[in-house]
Amino acid sequence: MTPRGYRHVAAAVPVTIPYVRRSEHGVYWWLGRALGELVRRSGISKQEIDGLIAASYTLRPDSVVSLTEYFGLTVRWLEDLPMGGASGPVALCRAARAVEAGDAEIVACIAGDVLGGAAFGKLMDNYSSFSRDAVLPYGIVGPNLPFALITRHYMERTGAVREDMGRICIAQRHNGHYFPHALLKNPLTMKEYLAARPIAEPLHLFDCVMPCSGAEGFLVMSEDRAQAGGLPYASILAGVERYNAFPEDKVQVSGGWPMDRDRLYAAAGLGPGDMHFLQAYDDYPVIVMFQLEGLGFCETGEAPEFVRAVDLTADGVGLPLNTGGGQLSLGQAGAVGGFVGITEGLRQVSGQALGLQVMNATVGLVSGYGTVNFDRGLCSSAVILARGSA
Amino acid sequence: MNLCLPHCQVCARSHWPSREICPHCLGHEIQWTEIESSGSVVTATLLHHSLEPRFREHLPVCVATIQLDCGVCVLVYLEPGDLAIGNRVIVSTGTGPTGQEALVAKSVTR
Structure with missing residues (x-):
C-alpha cells in the first residue's frame, strides 16, 4: 500500500545552534537554545506550541517529559525519540501526522546533546545492553568498531578503495567550508585524507565524525499557519521508517531503505532522478554509500563507481550531497546528527541556505540512520521535502 | 575451553548476543549449550x-x-x-x- 503524504502540513524555521567541541553548559541549555530560537524566529509564542518531540542521548535519565516542566511548556502531544541518527526524518513524519490529524497545531521538534566531562565515555558504556555485553569488551572503542567491520566488508565486496570514501569526505568538506557553523572548515585534499592516521582499519581519521555539543530544531504546523506567519516552509511529500531490516545479514550491507524506497517514491510521485539534493546520514562514508544504493541513486554495490563519476559538491553539476558539510564537517553532537539533514534540507528548499545554496532547489531527499545496538545501525528513515507554495 | 552459546529449548537454535527470549520463535526457555x-x-x-x-x-x-x-x-x-x-x-x-x-x-x- 502506498503511504499517504502529509496534506497541508508545513515544516519551517530550521534552527542550528552553533556547535562547540566541549560544552560548559548542560544539555537543557542546548535544547532550550533551540526552542528559544524557534520561538524568536517564528514569532510564534511558547504558549502556542502544543506539541513537542525531542531527541537526546545525554538528557537521560530525564526524558522529553522533563523538558515540559523545565521549559514551562504545556503541551497536548509529546514524543521521545531514541532513534539517534534516524531521528530527524522520524520527528518530521510523526509531527506532520499529528498536525494533519489535528492532534497538535504547532509541534516543536528539537535535538540537543553535549560533550563534556565524561559524557561520551558514559554514553558508550551504557549505550545498549547488547553493546555493553558483546561489543564493549572488544577494545572499548565506541562506534568505530562496528563501522570498521562494516566498511571492510563493503570494500571487499564491492572493490571500493579508500579514495572512494575520500571523495565523499572531500566533497562534504568543500560544502562545509562555506557553512558558518561547521567545526571543520579547512578544505581537505585527497593526499591529506589518505595520509590520516588509522583509527580502526580501514577507517582513518577523516572517516570518523568528531564528537561535539550542539542543537538543532524546526517547527511543524499547518500550511495556513505558516503562510499567515509569513514563514518560508517545506511540504512533506512522503516519509518512511524501518527498524531492524535484514537481520539475517551476517554483516550489514544496507540500511532499511531497499524495503521502503518504492513506497517512498510512489507516495511522492517522484523518483531519485528528481531530487535536487541528498542530505544523507554521514557518520561514516560507507553509510552514505548505503544510502546512495538503498535510495536508488545507483544500483547495489555501485556507489564506489557513482562517487567516482558524479560531482557531490553543493555548487557542482552532479548530486549535491550534504550541502551544509554534513556531520563530517559540522561534528556529531550525539542524536543531533539525526536532525542535521532535516534543518539543512528545509533551508535548501526554502532558499535560506547559510552556506552554499543549491541552484533552484525545490525538492530533495533527507535520510537518517542510526542506533548501533550490537553490530549495525537498526534505524533508517527518509523524507522527501518540497518547497511550499505560498 | 569450548564455546557455549544461548540455545532455545523450543526451536533448538542458538543466538548472540545473549537474550532471555529467543529472537527466532520468542521461546522463553534458553539454556547455554556447548556448540x-x-x-x-x-x-x-x-x-x-x-x-x-x-x-x-x-x-x-x-x-x-x-x-x-x-x-x-x-x-x-x-x-x-x-x-x-x-x-x-x-x-x-x-x-x-x-x-x-x-x-x-x-x-x-x-
Whole structure:
C-alpha cells in the first residue's frame, strides 16, 4: 500500500545552534537554545506550541517529559525519540501526522546533546545492553568498531578503495567550508585524507565524525499557519521508517531503505532522478554509500563507481550531497546528527541556505540512520521535502 | 575451553548476543549449550584507538566478526595475521588484552 503524504502540513524555521567541541553548559541549555530560537524566529509564542518531540542521548535519565516542566511548556502531544541518527526524518513524519490529524497545531521538534566531562565515555558504556555485553569488551572503542567491520566488508565486496570514501569526505568538506557553523572548515585534499592516521582499519581519521555539543530544531504546523506567519516552509511529500531490516545479514550491507524506497517514491510521485539534493546520514562514508544504493541513486554495490563519476559538491553539476558539510564537517553532537539533514534540507528548499545554496532547489531527499545496538545501525528513515507554495 | 552459546529449548537454535527470549520463535526457555566452535572470518579490523586509557598500551589489536558454522555471528579477538576474510577459525571463551573475559578465535592452521 502506498503511504499517504502529509496534506497541508508545513515544516519551517530550521534552527542550528552553533556547535562547540566541549560544552560548559548542560544539555537543557542546548535544547532550550533551540526552542528559544524557534520561538524568536517564528514569532510564534511558547504558549502556542502544543506539541513537542525531542531527541537526546545525554538528557537521560530525564526524558522529553522533563523538558515540559523545565521549559514551562504545556503541551497536548509529546514524543521521545531514541532513534539517534534516524531521528530527524522520524520527528518530521510523526509531527506532520499529528498536525494533519489535528492532534497538535504547532509541534516543536528539537535535538540537543553535549560533550563534556565524561559524557561520551558514559554514553558508550551504557549505550545498549547488547553493546555493553558483546561489543564493549572488544577494545572499548565506541562506534568505530562496528563501522570498521562494516566498511571492510563493503570494500571487499564491492572493490571500493579508500579514495572512494575520500571523495565523499572531500566533497562534504568543500560544502562545509562555506557553512558558518561547521567545526571543520579547512578544505581537505585527497593526499591529506589518505595520509590520516588509522583509527580502526580501514577507517582513518577523516572517516570518523568528531564528537561535539550542539542543537538543532524546526517547527511543524499547518500550511495556513505558516503562510499567515509569513514563514518560508517545506511540504512533506512522503516519509518512511524501518527498524531492524535484514537481520539475517551476517554483516550489514544496507540500511532499511531497499524495503521502503518504492513506497517512498510512489507516495511522492517522484523518483531519485528528481531530487535536487541528498542530505544523507554521514557518520561514516560507507553509510552514505548505503544510502546512495538503498535510495536508488545507483544500483547495489555501485556507489564506489557513482562517487567516482558524479560531482557531490553543493555548487557542482552532479548530486549535491550534504550541502551544509554534513556531520563530517559540522561534528556529531550525539542524536543531533539525526536532525542535521532535516534543518539543512528545509533551508535548501526554502532558499535560506547559510552556506552554499543549491541552484533552484525545490525538492530533495533527507535520510537518517542510526542506533548501533550490537553490530549495525537498526534505524533508517527518509523524507522527501518540497518547497511550499505560498 | 569450548564455546557455549544461548540455545532455545523450543526451536533448538542458538543466538548472540545473549537474550532471555529467543529472537527466532520468542521461546522463553534458553539454556547455554556447548556448540561446534568452528567458523569463518566475515570481516575484521585492526584497532589503533580506544576510549579506555589502560587499553591503549595493547594496541593495535585485531577484532573480527566470525560466522560460526551454526550460523550465529560473534565478535572475537583474533591474531592480526589471521584476519583474512574467509579464514577458518576455532572460537573459544578466553581473555582479551587487559584480562577481561572475551571470545577469542584462532586460525585452524595454527
